[in-house]
Amino acid sequence: MSRSGPTSDIDESDLEVHRPKAWAAGTPGVAVSLRRGVEQMGPLRTARTLSLLNQREGFDCPGCAWPEPQAADGEGRKLAEFCENGAKAVAEEATRRRVGPEFFAAHPVAELAERTDYWLGQQGRLTHPMVLRQGATHYEPISWDGAFALVADKLRELSNPDEAMFYTSGRTSNEAAFLYQLLARSFGTNNLPDCSNMCHESSGAALTESTGIGKGSVSLADIHHADLIVVIGQNPGTNHPRMLAALEQAKTRGARIIAVNPLPEAGLLRFKNPQNVRGLLGRGTALADEFAQVRLGGDLALFQAIGHLLLSWEDAAPGTVLDRDFIDDSTHGFEDYAKNLRELDWAAIDQATGLSRSQIVKIARMISDSERTVYCWAMGVTQHRHAVPTIQEITNVALLRGMIGKPGAGLCPVRGHSNVQGDRTMGVWEKMPEEFLDALDAEFDITVPRKHGLDTVDAIRAMRDGRGKVFVGMGGNFAAATPDSALTERALRSCELTVHVSTKLNRSHVVHGKTALILPTLGRTERDVQATGEQFVTVEDSMSCVHASRGRLRPADQHLLSEVAIVCRLARTLLGDGHAVPWREFERDYDQIRDRIARVVPGCENYNARVREPDGFVLPHPPRDSREFTGTATGKAHFTASELEFPEVPAGRLLLQTLRSHDQYNTTIYGLSDRYRGIEDARRVVLAHAEDLAELGFADGDLVDLVSEWEGTDRRAERFRVVAYPTARGCAAAYFPEANALVPLDSVARKSNTPVSKAIIVRLEATASGRQ
Numbered sequence: 075m076s077r078s079g080p081t082s083d084i085d086e087s088d089l090e091v092h093r094p095k096a097w098a099a100g101t102p103g104v105a106v107s108l109r110r111g112v113e114q115m116g117p118l119r120t121a122r123t124l125s126l127l128n129q130r131e132g133f134d135c136p137g138c139a140w141p142e143p144q145a146a147d148g149e150g151r152k153l154a155e156f157c158e159n160g161a162k163a164v165a166e167e168a169t170r171r172r173v174g175p176e177f178f179a180a181h182p183v184a185e186l187a188e189r190t191d192y193w194l195g196q197q198g199r200l201t202h203p204m205v206l207r208q209g210a211t212h213y214e215p216i217s218w219d220g221a222f223a224l225v226a227d228k229l230r231e232l233s234n235p236d237e238a239m240f241y242t243s244g245r246t247s248n249e250a251a252f253l254y255q256l257l258a259r260s261f262g263t264n265n266l267p268d269c270s271n272m273c274h275e276s277s278g279a280a281l282t283e284s285t286g287i288g289k290g291s292v293s294l295a296d297i298h299h300a301d302l303i304v305v306i307g308q309n310p311g312t313n314h315p316r317m318l319a320a321l322e323q324a325k326t327r328g329a330r331i332i333a334v335n336p337l338p339e340a341g342l343l344r345f346k347n348p349q350n351v352r353g354l355l356g357r358g359t360a361l362a363d364e365f366a367q368v369r370l371g372g373d374l375a376l377f378q379a380i381g382h383l384l385l386s387w388e389d390a391a392p393g394t395v396l397d398r399d400f401i402d403d404s405t406h407g408f409e410d411y412a413k414n415l416r417e418l419d420w421a422a423i424d425q426a427t428g429l430s431r432s433q434i435v436k437i438a439r440m441i442s443d444s445e446r447t448v449y450c451w452a453m454g455v456t457q458h459r460h461a462v463p464t465i466q467e468i469t470n471v472a473l474l475r476g477m478i479g480k481p482g483a484g485l486c487p488v489r490g491h492s493n494v495q496g497d498r499t500m501g502v503w504e505k506m507p508e509e510f511l512d513a514l515d516a517e518f519d520i521t522v523p524r525k526h527g528l529d530t531v532d533a534i535r536a537m538r539d540g541r542g543k544v545f546v547g548m549g550g551n552f553a554a555a556t557p558d559s560a561l562t563e564r565a566l567r568s569c570e571l572t573v574h575v576s577t578k579l580n581r582s583h584v585v586h587g588k589t590a591l592i593l594p595t596l597g598r599t600e601r602d603v604q605a606t607g608e609q610f611v612t613v614e615d616s617m618s619c620v621h622a623s624r625g626r627l628r629p630a631d632q633h634l635l636s637e638v639a640i641v642c643r644l645a646r647t648l649l650g651d652g653h654a655v656p657w658r659e660f661e662r663d664y665d666q667i668r669d670r671i672a673r674v675v676p677g678c679e680n681y682n683a684r685v686r687e688p689d690g691f692v693l694p695h696p697p698r699d700s701r702e703f704t705g706t707a708t709g710k711a712h713f714t715a716s717e718l719e720f721p722e723v724p725a726g727r728l729l730l731q732t733l734r735s736h737d738q739y740n741t742t743i744y745g746l747s748d749r750y751r752g753i754e755d756a757r758r759v760v761l762a763h764a765e766d767l768a769e770l771g772f773a774d775g776d777l778v779d780l781v782s783e784w785e786g787t788d789r790r791a792e793r794f795r796v797v798a799y800p801t802a803r804g805c806a807a808a809y810f811p812e813a814n815a816l817v818p819l820d821s822v823a824r825k826s827n828t829p830v831s832k833a834i835i836v837r838l839e840a841t842a843s844g845r846q
């Protein structure tokens with residue numbers, strides 16, 4: 075299998091490599107946010123837009139899911155409660171560039187398929203519903219009614235509703251998500267794959283087993299008041315920049331920080347807060363006290379070793395290390411866990427982590443000395459074959475010291491998309507619990523299916539095998555975000571119909587089914603006016619806080635419909651006006667949707683009133699609120715015993731992770747500046763340790779193909795420039811989506827089915843000279 079991917083519009087030979095930075099944010103961050111804003115929106119719109127970002131009367135940032143400070147945290151919001159990358163996210167959406175019918179008339183879809191995601195995204199906002207008819211070379215305009223009739227016809231032609239798939243990306247509001255899952259289930263399928271399947275699914279699976287609830291247990295105040303924060307497999311300087319302000323606050327109160335990462339990410343080392351003078355002009359605040367440069371996939375081993383040390387110190391001095399009361403009263407399975415870790419294969423720990431014994435002991439000491447520890451993690455942990463047991467080993471260490479359900483302590487999976495957590499709460503999941511489905515049936519007098527649906531990886535398999543025939547995407551960029559690009563693209567192309575509800579042009583529009591539709595929609599920044607007047611929507615952040623978001627900008631085009639309106643109109647066309655769900659009323663007045671959410675979704679009672687409070691409200695979380703673990707089988711938190719597991723890499727190979735540059739939002743490429751890592755003006759780069767390169771016979775600047783090896787099959791991504799970089803030994807890194815061609819579809823995390831995007835066995839091959 076071979077695919078070089080479209081490169082035509084980025085001149086990769088412009089690559090410039092500078093020394094990686096040792097600090098994040100500061101003045102360059104402010105300058106970049108303003109420059110990108112002005113490029114896309116002009117100066118006036120930039121000023122107005124940024125002043126509304128994350129304010130109570132404004133809109134929720136469509137960037138990441140990091141929470142806004144609340145009055146209850148004693149902090150309140152700053153005048154500029156956004157970051158460089160939030161400003162870029164908004165600039166992308168509020169851009170004045172447009173992609174209308176003339177654009178599609180000028181560009182055959184085959185030509186667009188040769189473009190990079192960067193070029194496609196830079197063309198601007200979609201303005202008209204467009205159709206690509208079977209065999210046609212160009213997209214052409216279609217009326218909204220015509221588009222809905224086409225989707226309804228194709229869905230009705232299916233021999234079985236399970237041949238349809240309804241994908242969601244995590245920017246969709248709670249209201250749209252609630253209606254979207256209701257549409258899929260009213261039609262007769264639980265096929266609701268979502269971006270979370272590729273993201274924090276492993277956290278949900280692990281935490282549900284261990285604590286009874288698949289969400290994090292901390293608030294922002296807990297971060298501020300922790301005395302130790304462990305940041306594992308996360309690059310907050312780029313992906314959650316506002317988190318740095320929270321880490322800085324904790325540091326000024328005396329907290330210590332441990333960063334566990336194969337890369338010395340600038341945002342983990344030092345932060346120059348752009349909101350104060352010291353940050354803008356001074357040296358800023360040092361963040362990580364301890365930087366553990368772990369090997370990819372070595373975290374399970376590290377936390378087993380920490381657990382082992384804590385247990386042995388407790389044995390040596392009983393009553394000094396473990397929180398015995400908590401373990402006895404509130405947990406289950408301690409003996410099995412302790413037995414599992416009594417004997418430890420230190421040689422295997424060394425090999426897995428690449429860390430010195432003394433550093434592991436030091437970290438374990440910091441953990442045993444801490445009274446209030448918060449554990450944060452993201453994709454560096456969740457996208458591994460053993461992601462679920464890894465998160466459970468982190469949880470085990472937290473449980474040993476009773477670090478859950480008390481102030482300043484807890485578990486904090488840091489979510490990605492701004493409303494990915496809310497979409498789940500609203501029922502976007504292929505295997506929602508029976509009680510939720512029962513509540514839908516009772517509320518609407520319908521019968522929704524009970525058979526579990528397809529997740530992202532299984533949806534690709536279904537399309538590949540001809541069992542999946544209609545693909546509908548509520549946002550996102552399925553073709554580019556998913557693994558095994560060549561296979562996935564063939565799968566999508568074999569569909570009878572692909573439909574995308576989108577704000578911007580992307581690869582999923584040009585890797586299309588036999589017939590394809592693009593349905594343009596309002597973004598979160600835009601005013602949403604329906605028959606009863608101006609509407610707002612609601613979202614849930616990474617810390618379970620639900621609040622309102624009000625679009626305030628003029629819509630990119632008068633033809634745009636809101637996501638809610640699109641779902642309601644499609645539902646009426648498909649299910650008929652006599653359908654038991656009052657779709658027409660929902661479109662007219664979003665309060666009516668919220669009244670139903672209040673009655674169906676646990677914890678959302680009195681929803682309409684509570685989301686109108688200035689800071690919204692926080693969903694219940696029994697372990698956080700009262701140290702109760704009502705969601706587990708025993709009613710207690712569960713220690714788990716796992717085998718020691720880590721990726722084994724054959725000689726002459728590297729272990730590759732795929733990650734985000736500082737200048738992209740998943741598949742949306744903002745620009746070509748990975749400023750903190752010092753990579754400028756190119757994206758097809760592979761970062762590897764200089765000594766590994768020397769051993770493999772390569773040097774900085776070489777042009778190579780990356781070949782991944784999986785169960786006897788090779789996958790190739792061509793023409794990557796080698797960059798010598800201070801990563802952990804044996805490890806390498808390349809950007810996604812370019813490197814997605816290398817991730818085998820069947821390489822998934824056990825239990826969560828999440829693609830293993832952070833541990834791909836690769837060999838480097840010099841690019842054949844004919845292709846140089």
Ligand SMILES: Nc1nc2c(c(=O)[nH]1)N[C@H]1C(S)=C(S)[C@@H](COP(=O)(O)OP(=O)(O)OC[C@H]3O[C@@H](n4cnc5c(=O)[nH]c(N)nc54)[C@H](O)[C@@H]3O)O[C@H]1N2
Nearest residue numbers: 159307308309313370371452453454490491733734739740
């Ligand atoms: N600006 C911006 N913001 C974003 C996004 C974006 O693309 N751009 N994406 C959003 C989304 S959807 C998400 S999920 C989050 C993603 O946020 P992150 O998880 O921070 O994103 P990644 O770029 O995948 O970075 C993974 C980090 O984990 C490290 N890592 C990789 N493998 C391992 C490992 O085995 N062990 C350890 N300890 N560390 C490892 C990498 O070196 C890197 O620092 O960000 C969200 N916010």
Ligand SMILES: Nc1nc2c(c(=O)[nH]1)N[C@H]1C(S)=C(S)[C@@H](COP(=O)(O)OP(=O)(O)OC[C@H]3O[C@@H](n4cnc5c(=O)[nH]c(N)nc54)[C@H](O)[C@@H]3O)O[C@H]1N2
Nearest residue numbers: 243273549550551555575576577578580732740741810831
């Ligand atoms: N190799 C590799 N692959 C990965 C990852 C990785 O680390 N490595 N990370 C994974 C992760 S964590 C995630 S979350 C997924 C992301 O997967 P997706 O969520 O599917 O991808 P995005 O790139 O975030 O989607 C961008 C598109 O969303 C549309 N959009 C933006 N805003 C809106 C809106 O308000 N409404 C609607 N309807 N559409 C909108 C735009 O058209 C834009 O082109 O990718 C995963 N893929």
Ligand SMILES: [Mo]
Nearest residue numbers: 273274490491
């Ligand atoms: Mo994500």
